[in-house]
Amino acid sequence: MLDLKPFIREVPDFPQPGIVFKDITPLLTNGPAWQQVIDQLVERYRNKIDIILGIESRGFIFGSALAYALGCGHALVRKPGKLPAATFAASYELEYGTDTLEMHQDAFPPNSRVLLIDDLLATGGTAQAALSLAEKLQAHIIEAAFLIELSFLGGRERLAPHAVFSFIRYDGE
Numbered sequence: 604m605l606d607l608k609p610f611i612r613e614v615p616d617f618p619q620p621g622i623v624f625k626d627i628t629p630l631l632t633n634g635p636a637w638q639q640v641i642d643q644l645v646e647r648y649r650n651k652i653d654i655i656l657g658i659e660s661r662g663f664i665f666g667s668a669l670a671y672a673l674g675c676g677h678a679l680v681r682k683p684g685k686l687p688a689a690t691f692a693a694s695y696e697l698e699y700g701t702d703t704l705e706m707h708q709d710a711f712p713p714n715s716r717v718l719l720i721d722d723l724l725a726t727g728g729t730a731q732a733a734l735s736l737a738e739k740l741q742a743h744i745i746e747a748a749f750l751i752e753l754s755f756l757g758g759r760e761r762l763a764p765h766a767v768f769s770f771i772r773y774d775g776e
Contacts, residue, residue, distance in 0.1 A: 608771050610636045611751065625751050625773075627661065627722050640665075640750065640770065645672045647768065652718045652745050654678055654711040658704070658733050659685070661722035665750065669720065678710035680733045691739045695732040704729065706736040713741040724749040724769060727758030734765060 610630035617624040630636050648669070654676045657666025663679065670677035683692065683703050690705040711717065717737050724730060730747055737744060744765050752759065752769035759767045 605636050605639055607636060607640070607750075611771060625723060625753075627750060630750070631664065641668045641672055643770070644669050644748065647748075648718055648745070649673060651716065653715040654717050654742075656680060656706075656710070656717050656719045656733060656737055656742075658719070658721040658729060662720050665722065665748075666720045669718075676711060678706065680704050680706050680736060691736050693732040693735045695728040697728065702729075704732045704736065706733070706739075708740075711740060711742070715740070715742055716745050717742040718745050719747040719765075721747075721749055723751045723753070724758040724762075724767065725753045725756045727756075727761030730758065731761055734762065 607630060610633055612626040612629050614624040614626050616622065652675055655666040655670045656678050657663045657680065659679070659681045666677045679686070681704065683705055686705055686707055689708045691708055692703050692705045694701050694703045719730060719733055719737065721730060734744060734747065746766045746768050747762055749769045750771060752772045754772050754774050
């Protein structure tokens with residue numbers, strides 16, 4: 604098993620001063636590391652989910668690969684105005700304002716077993732909004748999965764009572 608943390612590049616002051624951006628592209632470009640992530644997700648979720656709900660945009664990368672490997676569907680959560688059919692919307696707070704996410708109203712059948720997936724869990728606002736969209740379709744949320752978790756920002760607690768899985772945790776800034 605590869606230690607995945609060395610495949611995460613830290614970029615200081617991006618996208619603004621004081622932020623240390625966790626860049627996943629080195630992991631994505633390393634075949635064995637990328638394969639390990641998907642293989643472990645396949646093992647964890649095989650026969651447990653009906654649909655993967657990927658959050659724009661890096662959640663699409665993980666969600667697509669995993670959906671293909673599991674033979675299940677992949678629904679999308681996007682920024683406003685990006686989905687062509689009728690949508691549900693959920694707004695959430697950011698440190699500097701609010702943002703909104705949308706999901707098709709027919710993204711998956713009611714009572715589907717859903718896995719939410721994205722690259723990074725920080726404060727949990729984006730994931731919480733996506734979960735609220737899934738709940739509008741009476742989803743049975745199996746778990747919320749992330750490559751990286753910035754545990755010091757409390758996102759896991761914000762997503763309670765939903766279970767959270769992450770590969771890499773950063774416990775301090």
